[in-house]
Amino acid sequence: KGWDHQLKDEPGIEIIAQRMQMFDGPDLPLGIETDFGAHLGVALGNVRTYGSTGLTARIGWDLNSSFGPPRIRPALSGAGEFVPGTPEDPLGGYFFVGVDGRAVARDMFLDGNLWRDGPSVEDRRPIVGDLQAGVAMHYRSVQLAFTFVNRTEEFIRQDGPQRFGALSISISR
Template sequence: MTLFSKQPANEPAIHAKAPNSTRSPVQPSVSILLITLLLSWSWGASAESVNGAWFLAVDNDTFAQSDDHYTNGLQLGWVSGYLKSFEEGPVPGFVGSALGHLPRINRKDRQRFISHSLSHRIFTPSDTETSEPIENDMPYSGLLFASLTAGAQDAISMDAFTLYYGIAGPSARGEAVQNEFHRLIKVDRVHGWDNQIGDEILLNVAYEYRRRLWSFGSTRGWGGDVIGQAGGMLGNLMSMVTTGVGARFGWGVPDDYGIPPQFFGEESIGSRPYTSYGTHTGVWLFALVNGSLIGNAIFWDGNTFKESMSVDYDPGIGRLYLGINARTGNWSASFAVTKTTVPWENPENRSVQTYGRIGIRYSY
């Protein structure tokens, strides 16, 4: 069993059933997140030379004809243009001043950027038909969180620091989102949400480093690169360390760091070219393999400070991403298939989960 298990290996992996009384209105939590996000975008956003890009990413295991484990994710993000200092970016002045003291991202001759995002994620066990608690499988959980990223890049490497803040539990409205989507696509309701984890405020920090290990060809024609990835997260959302390597090949591959981020990472980071796009249109394939060691994850371990459903798991997890990216002018779109190991003995004895990701970006 795992080093990080919450109970001895010879005890059941299930904790107490979350009571129905844990349900609470969504309006306060969602409103606070949205207001905070909008304020952070607008406060100090008067810097002249700031051009940006909007991102939308959707994860869903419907692409793999399943409906369990990590079953749905939605992320809306924005990234700034390049900044001379973080104080001129879209953050409060005291935040920009604090970011100016972080290591690595404040070295001279690096392109600085700030990114914001809002994410919603849903996790469920394999059996979504029963209303009874399920042993030895992932608990029901919904996550709603925002993030602020400050990063910098040059021709060889990119560094990014991220702060996550939000809520897990009934107030994140995972049940409503999933069952409304099921109603729209005319499939059965999910019945086990009474067993979801309880409400908990989320607070996390993360760091990610990417380095261009090799490049070939040209950004004006056929070419590609190999990019290394390393990073980590710490907090009650998730604590982990990750390392991986990605490769891209095609027509008009930009000199950015556009590989899939570590889990929960922002799609927007690493997305801006170091110089400029070499072609008006481009199409390229990408692949990434990475591995993580997990210290804690609220969607597996359950609530941090009170009893809830949870599952025992091994700390090691691997992921493989395969996809395609196409760009024309200011618009780009991508599709990727992700395969990730399932590090616990689940009722269906599945060792791999598959889900798809669709991404859309508009630059201005």
């Protein structure tokens, strides 16, 4: 609809708190490990305000090296930090799958500016979910991760779910 229907400039503030609890799963043959994590989170701000919860499962080697690959928020728990491999055991990696649900009270990108009048989406959905899957591999001090996300529709007239991927490279010192 043109530039008249864009968000106006506004400082963005978002305070996010998240707690993740990891649980060991069964060990499999060939040294394969499994684990899963449950998380709860909340975000408060003029950009987004929501509560979230979800689960993540991982299978692979050297799972203690990280809590998961970095993600674009809002998303499942994860971090770009990892413990690098040792000279005796330099390689590790895992596959993961997870779900995340958010009860959204406010989303600036759909509700418009907080401090100014402007366009907004009238039929925003209050509950949004993500299904995420991917792989993370590290060799010594370098981690490469790919995440694929399938996000449910955020408003009623949206033309299907959003699907996107993220590739990240992390280097530990």
